[in-house]
Amino acid sequence: MFTGIIETLGHVTNLKQELENLHITVESTITSELKIDQSVAHNGVCLTIVNIDTNCYTVTAIKETLDKTNIGNLELFDTVNLERAMKLGDRLDGHIVQGHVDQTAECISIKETQGSWLFTFKYDSTLNNITIEKGSITVNGVSLTVVNSKRDTFSVAIIPYTYEHTNFKTFKIGSIINLEFDVIGKYVSRLNALKS
Structure with a gap:
C-alpha cells in the first residue's frame, strides 16, 4: 500500500532483458535503507527488490507489467518517481494507492x-x-x-x-x-x- 507521495527520484543505470522479463537497476539515495523482497513503487508500479549493490538496486518487471505500464519504455538515465510502501499507522498524506497501474x-x-x-x-x-x-x-x-x-x-x-x-x-x-x-x-x- 502506498500514498502517492513521492519520496525521492531514482535514475535508471541498467536495463537487462531476460526472456519476457526486464531487470531494471536504479540508483537512489534510499538504496542503503532498502532490503531484498521489499516493495517500492516506480512511477506508481509496485516492484519487488531482487538485488542490492552499494547505491543501486534491481527490480524485475514481468510481461504483464511491461504491457500495461510505461516501465517497458524506460531508457538508461531516465528519472523515475520512487515511493516505499507505507508503514502501518503513518499519516495518509495522499490517498490509498495500491501500486497496481490500471x-x-x-x-x-x-x-x-x-x-x-x-x-x-x-x-x-x-x-x-x-x-x-x-x-x-x-x-x-x-x-x-x-x-x-x-x-x-x-x-x-x-x-x-x-x-x-x-x-x-x-x-x-x-x-x-x-x-x-x-x-x-x-x-x-x-x-x-x-x-x-
Missing part, C-alpha cells in the same frame, strides 16, 4: 500558469476507468486531484514543489505515463457495469 495515458497539453503547471492527459476510456472532478488520481505514482474531468481526458495542477521533486519536469507532449485510478471509483464503476 493503464497508461498520453500527455497532450502542458500549460505554465502563474506559479504552477496544468498537465492534461488522454486515456482509453473503453477500459471503463473514470475520473471525477476533484477526485483522486495517481499519475506516475504521484497522488493528485483531478481538474477538468472529461470522458477520456483530465488535467492536474502541479505546484512548483511537486514539479521539482518528481519526474513531471521531464514530461513533454506525447510522454506516456502510468495511471492508477481511485480504488473506490474502480469498485463503483465495476458494480455499475455488472448491473448493466
Whole structure:
C-alpha cells in the first residue's frame, strides 16, 4: 500500500532483458535503507527488490507489467518517481494507492500558469476507468486531484514543489505515463457495469 507521495527520484543505470522479463537497476539515495523482497513503487508500479549493490538496486518487471505500464519504455538515465510502501499507522498524506497501474495515458497539453503547471492527459476510456472532478488520481505514482474531468481526458495542477521533486519536469507532449485510478471509483464503476 502506498500514498502517492513521492519520496525521492531514482535514475535508471541498467536495463537487462531476460526472456519476457526486464531487470531494471536504479540508483537512489534510499538504496542503503532498502532490503531484498521489499516493495517500492516506480512511477506508481509496485516492484519487488531482487538485488542490492552499494547505491543501486534491481527490480524485475514481468510481461504483464511491461504491457500495461510505461516501465517497458524506460531508457538508461531516465528519472523515475520512487515511493516505499507505507508503514502501518503513518499519516495518509495522499490517498490509498495500491501500486497496481490500471493503464497508461498520453500527455497532450502542458500549460505554465502563474506559479504552477496544468498537465492534461488522454486515456482509453473503453477500459471503463473514470475520473471525477476533484477526485483522486495517481499519475506516475504521484497522488493528485483531478481538474477538468472529461470522458477520456483530465488535467492536474502541479505546484512548483511537486514539479521539482518528481519526474513531471521531464514530461513533454506525447510522454506516456502510468495511471492508477481511485480504488473506490474502480469498485463503483465495476458494480455499475455488472448491473448493466
